[in-house]
Amino acid sequence: MVSDFKLNWAFGKWITASGVVWTFNNNLYPWLLTAFHGTSMTGMWAACFGVVAMANPLFLGIQNYFGPVLAIASQRTVLQR
Secondary structure (H helix, E strand, O other), X not given: OHHHHHHHHHHHHHHHHHHXXXXXXXXXXXXXXXXXXXXXXXXXXXXXXXXXXXXXXXXHHHHHHHHHHHHHHHHHHHHHO
């Protein structure tokens, strides 16, 4: 059980760190923009972000394909060590 955890944590720590950084970035950016440039700029950024976010389904599809492919490749690399 401990060896399984070590094997999975070698890969999982990067996914966990990525999720934490992504969440922090998405929640902090509008606050920093408001603090430095005001609410009107933040509103403009939000409108542009909404338009760009329409491509999100395409990016999620690509992620759902390449995520498992990269996970398997990474696990094979860890097992070969």
